[in-house]
Amino acid sequence: MRYEAPENIETAVKLLAGETGNARVLAGGTDLLVQLRLGHVEPDLVVDIKRIAGLQAITAEDGGFRIGAAVSGAQLGEHDGVRALWPGVVEAVGLIGSTQVQGRASIGGNLCNASPAADAVPALVAAGAVATIAGPDGRREVAVENFATGPGRTVLAAAEIVESILLPARAPGSSDAYLRFIPRSEMDIAVVGAGISLTMAGSGKCSGARVALGAVAERVLLVEEAGEALTGTNLDDRALSRMGDAVAAACRPIDDKRGTKVFRTKVARVLAIRAAKIALERAGRA
Amino acid sequence: MTASSENALKERQFKIVGTRPLRPDGIDKVTGRARFGADMTAPGMLIGKVLRSPHAHARIRGIDASKALALAGVKAVVTHADFSKVGADLDDVSCNVMARDKALYDGHAVAAVAAVSGAVAAKALRLIDVSYEILPHVTDVEAAMGADAPVLHEDMFTSGIRPKPDRASNVVHRHEFGHGDVAQGFEQADVVVERHFTTAATHQGYIEPHACLGSVGPDGQGELWCCTQGHFYVRNACAAMLGMDLSHLRVTASEIGGGFGGKTTVFIEPVALALSRKAGRPVKVVMSREEVFRASGPTSSTAMTVKIGATRDGRITAAEAELKFQGGAFAGSPVDLGAMTAFACYDLKNVKTVAYDVVANRPKQAAYRAPGAPMAAFAVEGVMDELAGKIGMDPIALRLKNAAEAGTQSSYGPKFGPIGFVETLVAAREHAHYSAPLGPHQGRGVASGFWFNFGGQTCVSLNLHADGSVALAVGTPDIGGSRASMGQMAAEELGIDYDKIHTIIADTSSLGYNDISEGSRVTFSTGLATIQAARDAITKLCGRAAQFWGIPEDAVVWEDGHARPAGANAGDFEPLSLAEIAATAAKTGGPIAGHCEISAEGAGVSFATHIVDAEVDPETGRAQILRYTVVQDAGKAIHPSYVEGQYQGGAVQGIGWALNEEYIYGDDGRLxxxxxxxxxxxVASDLPMIDTVIVEVPNPGHPYGVRGVGETSIVPPLAAVANAVSAAAGVRLTELPLSPPRVLEAIDGMAAEDEA
Known part of the structure; x- marks a missing residue:
């Protein structure tokens, strides 16, 4: 196994493009190193992207923030600007693993691992985040909700690397929230996750909302009907219930060791409603 | 024991026993200096790895290791053919260590490799070609009892039933315990509650995986370093499987990162030795976590029916239980212990328990703290809780009304001596926790539990050094702070400072046979032997002083760490300290040592009562434990901190068992x-601080009154948690674990029923 740690993205792309065997990108390593140790992957080349300029930086951009793909959960959690603008994204990323894992695990890695139960992803989807991808043919942008195509599968072509994720600017009266269900209180994988982002207009009515769900389908889902159910309402019980119905209708989970179809569907509805209330309360302060 | 001597035990003043000195292994453990199973290395050491069956049940047609042996760096491959034939007592253990004609569960060892590195060994495993004929399998206990179930052992005919069955089955044995006439008893009842319960198999969850380093030389002499609760047992089992003399195998117990009963048998130890003998080099084997789960010894999964009848004023008239435990692929589930303990808390005229030991395609169960008792208590104490509700009686009052006391004939046979069950109930009732207010969606549960505690073979040596310090060598691995407790008991007897005593776990060639650290026996048995060894040393110390003073030996007494002339000679000579006598030992007859070799009798049974508050989220079914109090009879707490630790640990493992832990098998029979x-x-954030109350009703069988404390604490929590969660959810829950999907289904099912 060859290990490379290039200092610019072009070299990283070239290294990946030139490898005929199995090549893997390493950021925090909290997924990859575990897979290596378990013998699930045996890469011929590992490209560490942490030394690439900008990949561990959080930069203000057009009222939002550009998050380098290798930014760790701890780094994001300590960034006052992101915490104020996108508290739901920060709380979602902060739920990944333990305190120790937070020091390494990256936002880009959580996206690229493409687990349907990834905690960061529903919050990023609700936020309307956009990933910038670098590859042999230059750069392209992909909305986060279109990034994963199935468990462990993404739109990344050979030798492509996620370089950064853009969290956009927010209108006044906007906020977000993320909740996940786990049987324990920490150190677990979401049985269901629900992220919601909304904007409350001066009239007290919701002028737009995005609802995303984790662990209820083969990939994280953006449920447009759920967001629409809130738009134009003041998030009264009837609106929340309609939103919950849209969430339940969108769920297509499996029965597995972590939960049943019935349970996941019921809890997705509960979490989405609870997350909406939190986001609403935060929006009142935003 | 007379009432006056019992009171003397209660009133005895101790100097060191009952205090909380630092444990001698503490600093090493927190600094990383302690050596656990995987921390030993040897020159030329190889790494051993085990090939395991991916099938739940399969006939092994053949094993071709030629490709693996041809791989550079591979030094040996072993299969069952490399082990000696053993006696009936070890036959199942040996077959579990290495499969013979059939793989009986997912994870069953079929071959092993020793190679120059872990990577080479792992590669070699993939090159071993095992030809399997896959057979139908069964993992559920009640399914395994079915007439059409695939049979694991063609020669297994249920014993304990008449007439003897004419066809093989998965039912090993039928046990029955009890007395009186239950049918008549139920006729006298005003209220009868009957429920069916199930529990999932759980693992002890020790953090340290099984690990060992084995070495057998060309002269047939062997050494083994391993993490175990009983290195003498390991020696005997390994020596039998390798056809060695017991004296040719020296086993040293490492520090142990948790056992809880799961390290009372062998898995990889005979394999490491067999590989070493074949390769001619030391071999280290360390299980992965996956191997620990798939192929060590979890506890039984169970199905149980309990029926209890009582009069309106709360007197139990009859109690009956039917227990079915699968113990994995071999005989020996602890269903008999479950049946014996099920109703042991109560004074019953009419009681009957029937128990079935069942085999299924799962790993061979191993002991887990109070084997069998937590599950039985879950069922019995659940019915008790429901019964209390039906007759409108406080659940502790119901238990007090029927509580076993000294002289009660136990449900499993013998009459109880002095016991402390009533004392735990009274202490629980009077605890502030029991009357604290509860909020919405919160519930309180109470449950009691019983465990026998054991004695067993024990051998201890106590060597006095010339500077007055003392080396205490015991043969029971320290799984809960026992080195500190032994040091305290020796110091108490000798009348010297705790710090002057250094306690070690000696290897199998340095002491006579010691039974395993199990059955909550160590503080009782090894403590008893330690006290007797100290007294033996004191006799010798007094003899040396008598010799020094020129007076008869029986004219010397031992007080406060000094020999003093007594009787006619009292006051004639200055007292001699232990250090003074030890300093001159070379001139007065040589080294001074105390010994004790016993089969300890007189273990004292113990009881506990737990109180739990839980909150249930009615929309997700998630249960949170808010408050937890353990009340348990210790007899006498030698080191109260480690007694409290045992109480807390048992409660926490029980909470895990009750809420979320379970072995989940797929339709393919794989874990x-x-x-x-x-x-x-x-995890820590799931738990409140576990409050503890130590009740002390002395055990007359121990000089200080010690009962075991390691196991009783895990008996009540399954029931106590289930009773609390049931109260919080508003629906009786009878299946463990109380996982959120299961609890939510019960809540929603009840809501649907209410609407209908």
Whole structure:
């Protein structure tokens, strides 16, 4: 196994493009190193992207923030600007693993691992985040909700690397929230996750909302009907219930060791409603 | 024991026993200096790895290791053919260590490799060609008892029933315990509650995986370093499987990172030795976490029916239980212990328990703290809780009304001596926890439990050094702070400072046979032997002083760490300290040592009562433990901190068992969750501080009154938690674990019923 740690993205792309065997990108390593140790992957080349300029930086951009793909959960959690603008994204990323894992695990890695139960992803989807991808043919942008195509599968072509994720600017009266269900209180994988982002207009009515769900389908889902159910309402019980119905209708989970179809569907509805209330309360302060 | 001597035991003043000195292994453990199973290395050491069956049940047609042996760096491959034939007592253990004609569960060892590195060994495993004929399998206990179930052992005919069955089955044995006439008893009842319960198999969850380093030389002399609760047992089992003399195998117990009963047998130890003998080099084997889950010894999964009848004023007239435990692929589930303990808390005229030991395609169960008792208590104490509700009686009052006391004939046979069950109930009732207010969606549960505690073979040596310090060598691995407790008991007897005593776990060639650290026996048995060894040393110390003073030996007494002339000679000579006598030992007859070799009798049974508050989220079914209090009879707490630790640990493992822990098998018979991610033991943030109350009703069988404390604490929590969660959810829950999907289904099912 060859290990490379290039200092610019072009070299990283070239290294990946030139490898005929199995090549893997390493950021925090909290997924990859575990897979290596378990013998699930045996890469011929590992490209560490942490030394690439900008990949561990959080930069203000057009009222939002550009998050380098290798930014760790701890780094994001300590960034006052992101915490104020996108508290739901920060709380979602902060739920990944333990305190120790937070020091390494990256936002880009959580996206690229493409687990349907990834905690960061529903919050990023609700936020309307956009990933910038670098590859042999230059750069392209992909909305986060279109990034994963199935468990462990993404739109990344050979030798492509996620370089950064853009969290956009927010209108006044906007906020977000993320909740996940786990049987324990920490150190677990979401049985269901629900992220919601909304904007409350001066009239007290919701002028737009995005609802995303984790662990209820083969990939994280953006449920447009759920967001629409809130738009134009003041998030009264009837609106929340309609939103919950849209969430339940969108769920297509499996029965597995972590939960049943019935349970996941019921809890997705509960979490989405609870997350909406939190986001609403935060929006009142935003 | 007379009442006056019992009172003397209660009133005895101790100097060191009952205090809380630092444990001698503490600093090493927190600094990383302690050496656990995987921390030993040897020159020329190889790494051993085990090939395991991916099938739940399969005939092994053949094993071709030629490709593996041809791989550079591979030094040996072993299969069952490399082990000696053993006696009936070890036959199942040996067959579990290495499969013979059939693989009986997912994870069953079929071959092993020793190679120059772990990577080479792993590669070699993939080159071993095993030809399997896959057979139908069964993992559920009640399914395994079915007439059409695939039979694991063609020669297994249920014993304990008449007439003897004419066809093989998965039912090993039928046990029955009890007395009186239950049918008549139920006729006298005003209220009868009957429920069916199930529990999932759980793992002890020790953090340290099984690990060992074995070495057999060309002269046939062997050494083994391993993490175990009983290195003498390991020696005997390994020597038998390798056809060695017991004296040719010296086993040293490492520090142990948790056992809880799961390290009372052998898995990889005979394999490491067999590989070493074949390769001619030391071999280290360390299980992965996945191997620990798939192929060590979890506890039984169970199905149980309990029926209890009582009069309106709360007197139990009859109690009956039917217990079915699968113990994995071999005989020996602890269903008999479950049946014996089920109703042991109560004074019953009419009681009957019937128990079935069942085999299924799962790993061979191993002991787990109070084997069998927590599950039985879950069922019995659940019915007790429901019964209390039906007759409108406080659940502790119901238990007090029927509580076993000294002289009660126990449900499993013998009459109880002095016991402390009533004292735990009274202490629980008077605890502030029991009357604290509860909020919405919160519930309180109470449950009691019983465990026998054991004695057993024990051998201790106590060597006095010339500077007055003392080396105490015991043969029971320290799994809960026992080195500190032994040091305290020796110091108490000798009348010297605790710091002057250094306690070690001696290897199998340095002491006579010691039974395993199990059955809550160590503080009782090894403590008893330590006290007797100290007294033996004191006799010798007094003899040396008598010799020094020129007076008869029986004219010397031992007080406060000094020999003093007594009787006619009292006051004639200055007292001699232990250090003074030890300093001159070379001139007065040589080294001074105390010994004790016993089969300890007189273990004292113990009881506990737990109180739990839980809150249930009615929309998700998630239960949170808010408050937890353990009340348990210790007899006498030698080191109260470690007694409290045992109480807390048992409660926490019980909470995990009750809420989320379970072995999940797929339709293919493979274990779905062999990792701590999906096998959910509680994490710190899941738990409140576990409050403890130590009750002390002395055991007359021990000089200080010690009862065991390691196991009783895990008996009540399954029931106590289930009773609390049932109260919080508003629906009786009878299946463990109380995982959120199961609890939510019960809540929603009840809501649907209410609407209908």
């Amino acid at each position: 779905q969750n062999p990792s701590f991610l999906d096998y959910r033991i509680p």
